[in-house]
Amino acid sequence: xxxxxxxxxxxxxxxxxxxxxxxxxxxxxxxxxxxxxxxxxxxxxxxxxxxxxxxxxxxxxxxxxxxxxxxxxxxxxxxxxxxxxxxxxxxxxxxxxxxxxxxxxxxxxxxxxxxxxxxxxxxxxxxxxxxxxxxxxxxxxxxxxxxxxxxxxxxxxxxxxxxxxxxxxxxxxxxxxxxxxxxxxxxxxxxxxxxxxxxxxxxxx
Amino acid sequence: xxxxxxxxxxxxxxxxxxxxxxxxxxxxxxxxxxxxxxxxxxxxxxxxxxxxxxxxxxxxxxxxxxxxxxxxxxxxxxxxxxxxxxxxxxxxxxxxxxxxxxxxxxxxxxxxxxxxxxxxxxxxxxxxxxxxxxxxxxxxxxxxxxxxxxxxxxxxxxxxxxxxxxxxxxxxxxxxxxxxxxxxxxxxxxxxxxxxxxxxxxxxxxxxxxxxxxxxxxxxxxxxxxxxxxxxxxxxxxxxxxxxxxxxxxxxxxxxxxxxxxxxxxxxxxxxxxxxxxxxxxxxxxxxx
Numbered sequence: 001x002x003x004x005x006x007x008x009x010x011x012x013x014x015x016x017x018x019x020x021x022x023x024x025x026x027x028x029x030x031x032x033x034x035x036x037x038x039x040x041x042x043x044x045x046x047x048x049x050x051x052x053x054x055x056x057x058x059x060x061x062x063x064x065x066x067x068x069x070x071x072x073x074x075x076x077x078x079x080x081x082x083x084x085x086x087x088x089x090x091x092x093x094x095x096x097x098x099x100x101x102x103x104x105x106x107x108x109x110x111x112x113x114x115x116x117x118x119x120x121x122x123x124x125x126x127x128x129x130x131x132x133x134x135x136x137x138x139x140x141x142x143x144x145x146x147x148x149x150x151x152x153x154x155x156x157x158x159x160x161x162x163x164x165x166x167x168x169x170x171x172x173x174x175x176x177x178x179x180x181x182x183x184x185x186x187x188x189x190x191x192x193x194x195x196x197x198x199x200x201x202x203x204x205x
Numbered sequence: 206x207x208x209x210x211x212x213x214x215x216x217x218x219x220x221x222x223x224x225x226x227x228x229x230x231x232x233x234x235x236x237x238x239x240x241x242x243x244x245x246x247x248x249x250x251x252x253x254x255x256x257x258x259x260x261x262x263x264x265x266x267x268x269x270x271x272x273x274x275x276x277x278x279x280x281x282x283x284x285x286x287x288x289x290x291x292x293x294x295x296x297x298x299x300x301x302x303x304x305x306x307x308x309x310x311x312x313x314x315x316x317x318x319x320x321x322x323x324x325x326x327x328x329x330x331x332x333x334x335x336x337x338x339x340x341x342x343x344x345x346x347x348x349x350x351x352x353x354x355x356x357x358x359x360x361x362x363x364x365x366x367x368x369x370x371x372x373x374x375x376x377x378x379x380x381x382x383x384x385x386x387x388x389x390x391x392x393x394x395x396x397x398x399x400x401x402x403x404x405x406x407x408x409x410x411x412x413x414x415x416x417x418x419x420x421x422x423x424x425x426x427x428x429x430x431x432x433x434x435x436x437x438x439x440x441x442x443x444x445x446x447x448x449x450x451x452x453x454x455x456x457x458x459x460x461x462x463x464x465x466x467x468x469x470x471x472x473x474x475x476x477x478x479x480x481x482x483x484x485x486x487x488x489x490x491x492x493x494x
Contacts, residue, residue, distance in 0.1 A: 034271045045267030055265030062267050070272060134262065141260040159222065160257050166224060181215040188253045195256050 018082035026073050033073070037066055040083060043162060044090055050157045051094040052101075053142055061097060065090040084171045087164075091154060091172060098150070144194040152187030155180055213243065221250055271412075303433070306440055 016024075016032075018039070024032035041062060048065075049058040068089050069076075076085055145153055154173065158164045159180075170177045219225050220233045237243040 030272045037270060037272070041267040041270065045265075046263045049263050049265065050260075058265065059268045063270055066270060134259070137259045138262045141257060145257075145260075156257070160254065161260075166219070166222075178211075178215060181218045182211060184218050185214040185250075188250055191253045191257070192249050195253065 019078060022073065022076060022078075022082050025070070026076075033070055036082065040086055041066070043083075044086060047087065047157060047162055048090055048094055050142075050145070050161055051091075051153070052097060053146060057097060061090060061093045064093060068093075080171060081168060084164075084168050087158065087162075087172045088174075095150065140195075144191055147194060148187055148190055152183050152190065155183040156187045156191075159184055213246075217243070217247060217250060221247070221254065303436060303440075 016035075018036060021032045021036050021039075025036070044065060045058050045062050048061045049055060052058060052061070065086065069086055076082065145156060148156065151173075155169060158169045158172065159166070164172070166177045166180050169180045173180065216225075216233050217237070220230060220237075223230075225233060237247055
């Protein structure tokens with residue numbers, strides 16, 4: 001998986017590192033923090049979107065995460081990576097939001113068309129085009145990941161889609177590396193079952 | 206194999222995600238190849254991972270955001286979300302106090318043919334209340350603002366003036382003189398604003414507009430400060446003038462009362478003397494009778 005774009009920017013020879021920008025931000029340079037925002041808003045948005053599955057919520061949580069990061073920048077420990085810290089802030093908000101949503105269940109029209117609608121697509125006389133099939137695959141995968149326990153889902157999203165090292169994920173989650181690896185493996189086991197079930201229904205995935 | 210199953214699982218994920226160095230990777234792969242079950246696990250793992258890569262679509266885009274500084278911004282780390290509320294409450298109560306003080310400072314005590322009348326700034330439209338019995342006609346009141354001598358020094362600060370000045374954040378009273386009341390964003394702990402910026406050009410425009418608005422607010426604040434300072438001075442001057450006029454009027458009343466009493470006494474003395482002499486003049490005539 002390709003590493004998050006923020007890291008590739010950070011690796012550019014002329015660009016200052018995240019930690020340098022953080023130091024400048026703490027010194028009162030708002031522009032430095034804006035550079036961090038530009039660098040990390042994309043990866044963070046994707047992470048939150050994959051976690052919650054709602055673009056509006058993802059935008060709100062991203063903004064809130066940056067605001068919290070800025071207001072607590074003086075508490076940031078320099079031995080940790082800024083990106084890990086940022087993911088940690090966003091993750092905490094995602095968890096809260098996810099639990100709020102669970103406590104107030106709503107019927108999302110988009111979710112209704114997950115697995116069952118796939119059957120309808122297969123039954124239709126007109127074959128779906130490649131783009132439509134891609135969207136359906138994404139929906140199925142999104143639904144399968146959403147069904148995972150929270151701990152496994154977090155690890156899979158951070159590892160598979162954001163390319164964080166196991167050490168970094170452990171830092172974000174505050175758990176040992178071995179736990180992270182174990183959660184990832186068991187999450188894959190669960191996904192193998194759910195995706196295999198879909199395959200028997202005709203989904204070519 | 207079941208004994209170190211978790212170790213094998215960890216090894217497998219490390220191998221598949223490329224977090225082993227070349228030597229460890231070769232050793233791990235060799236170990237997996239020795240066991241058909243491990244080979245099957247690896248294949249299943251790769252299949253799931255391949256499937257997961259199909260979800261590359263992310264709906265929507267992040268909102269382009271940027272922090273825009275305001276005049277008097279503070280450094281990050283000390284945000285006080287409700288600080289501005291406290292400041293606004295202080296400012297509102299301060300302005301209310303000033304308005305009330307100004308209303309009562311415009312009090313007029315008037316002595317007319319029909320009696321004493323007291324009118325305040327709140328009842329300036331004509332409502333007045335008689336307060337005593339009629340007597341002579343004398344006007345005691347606050348001179349118009351334009352008639353206050355320029356540069357007149359207040360004798361002492363009023364109670365409201367002291368309270369208002371003393372509560373001004375950071376400003377207030379120094380050496381017995383009120384300084385302009387200042388409110389800046391830093392005093393309320395306002396942090397740089399987080400704004401959405403759809404594009405770089407629009408970001409620059411928004412920053413420019415924000416700076417213009419901030420500059421306008423700053424000018425407005427300075428004008429407000431100046432007006433409030435003038436109001437303090439006017440209020441103190443008016444009040445001092447009122448008090449001195451009231452004291453003078455009371456002194457006049459007291460002296461006029463004393464004169465009238467003295468004259469009355471003289472009349473009584475005169476009458477008593479006159480009556481006494483008349484009686485004495487009549488007594489011999491009665492003897493003669």
